Amino acid sequence: MADLFSTKPVPPLAEQMRPQTLDDVVGQRHLLGPGKPLRLAFESRKLHSFILWGPPGVGKTTLGRLAAKVTNSHFIAISAVLAGIKDIRAAIDDAQEALDREGRSTVVFVDEIHSFNKTQQDALLPHVESGLLTLIGGTTEHPGMQVTNALLSRAQVYNLQPLSQDDFNELYERARQHLPAVTVDTDALALLGGYADGDGRRFLNLLEQVSNAAAGAGLATVDAAFAASATSPSLRRADKSGDSYYEQISAFHKSVRGSQPDAALYWLARMMDGGVDPRQVTRRMIAIASEDIGNADPRALQLAMNAAEAVDRLGLPECELALAQATTYLAAAPKSNASYLAWKQAKEFVRTDGTRAVPIHLRNAPSKLMKQMGYGKEYRYAHDEPNAYAAGESWFPDDVEPQRWYHPAPRGMEIRIGEKLAALRALDDDAKE
Structure with missing residues (x-):
């Protein structure tokens, strides 16, 4: 009789397909292609400390594991969200023991390294500097804003990019051997790629979900209609308050300043789709009305204030039309930063006088x-x-x-x-x- 407690669960498709070599990695050709920096470092088997900055599901943890594997290094993974100084000290002791016992160097992968405070980051410094540890950090936040200058000076930063539709198509071809015998057509792959929003892990999870659903329904082919009915779109990357939000609100601001209402509506829709609090958007609208429009059209400030009131009174989704109205008005309004510049000069005069x-x-x-x-x-x-x-x-x-x-x-x-x-x-x- 089989021991039920020893039966191993079938891992999710994303875990089954976790790359075991550099050639298994899909995407990041700017870093892993022939002659590119990470490819050269891995092939030389002489690693340097580095920080991988990019959105979820693009291979940060995978590259950390591969770095240890190709250099035959001891591998320690730490989650900065959960770990504290005690865990860092344990990792340092573990690394010293691996060096003393086996003569092996240690790669420490710190996931979400931006969550470490200054004291925790400083605790790593002397051991990175001495060579006891090769530090590989993974972060979704801009390292220049979240990682200390001392640590940045000892680690190269590599920016990982979201996966493209071509990358998703390649993942699908590689995944077919692990999936039921159904075919996912081009339109369905494009739909799943849009839902995945650059995240390889999410794409594989969606692919597994629709393939299993199709097999259960006795279908031989998954088209876009079936894929849409078997899944639901996930929120796009906006993070509500993280890097993606600040990048998108900046693009929104610059589109309004550039008198491009359609582009401004695009970025507004991206933020709303990503779950950004509309009050954050109206605060930026009020700032735009004074900074970029000013007295060229004094009504802009009032309209921005009206949009903020509409958000408070109506909430989502009813307030979205007020946001769109204010966005198009601000973008089409005549622009002047004369008040903004005058205020800066007045403040500087008073500060130095x-x-x-x-x-x-x-x-x-x-x-x-x-x-x-x-x-x-x-x-x-x-x-x-x-x-x-x-x-x-x-x-x-x-x-x-x-x-x-x-x-x-x-x-x-x-x-x-x-x-x-x-x-x-x-x-x-x-x-x-």
Whole structure:
């Protein structure tokens, strides 16, 4: 009688197909092709420490394991999400024991290395520097933002790319020997590739799912309609607050700034599809309205504020039309960063200048003593002046030359604002003659 407790489970397709050699790896040709950096390092069997930066399912863990395998190194895997200093010290002791006992070097693969804090990252430094450990880190976050400079100086960063549809097609051909005897047609593969969104593991899981479903239904071929009915689209990469989000919100901002409403709608749809909080988008819209449109169209700020209110009042999915309306308006609006530039210059002037007294004529005089001291005595009330403008008056501190930071752009409403300011400056010049 078979021992039920010793029966081994059938691993998922993605695990069955985990590459055992470099030639088994699909994708990343810019790193693993002939003459490319990781290929050369693996073939020389002289590894250096490196960090693999890329989205999920593109081979970070696999490459870490292969690095140890091709160099016959002791392999230690650590999850930075779960591990602490105690685990790091245990790995160091394990590496020293492997060196003393077998003369083997050690590869330590730290998954999601960006989750390690500075103290944890610093604990690895002396052992990476001494050569006891070859560190391979895997991260979905930008290393320059999450990994300490000291560790970055000792490790090369390699950027792994999402898998393409050609990569998925190659994975399918390699996977057929592990799947039921059904054929997945080109349209179905394209659909699954879209659902996988560059993630090889997700693609193989979806492929296994539809193939088993088709075999169970007695089908010989999987078409796009059956693949769609047997699966469901997963959320695209947006991470809600991680690197992908910041990359996409940047693309959205630049598309609006570049007056490209269709591209801006694309990036908005990507973020909504990826589960990004719409309030994060409206915060960026409000910033865009002031930074990139400004007084060229003052209505833009109000429309962005209205979109934020619509999000709070309606929520998803009803607020999506308000987001689309605001996006297209902001993108089509005339652009000016004159207010933004003027504000930067004013802040820099104040930051580098001394603290100066407010001129007496500009001070308020709420008390009798202040009035006796002359506060506000020579203030010229604009509404009592011709054209409601105190021509020639000084508004800066007495020992500061009048500054001109705001230069209206020759676009939209700022054309009229520029004309108005030019006319007022002409009145000032006449008053000084």
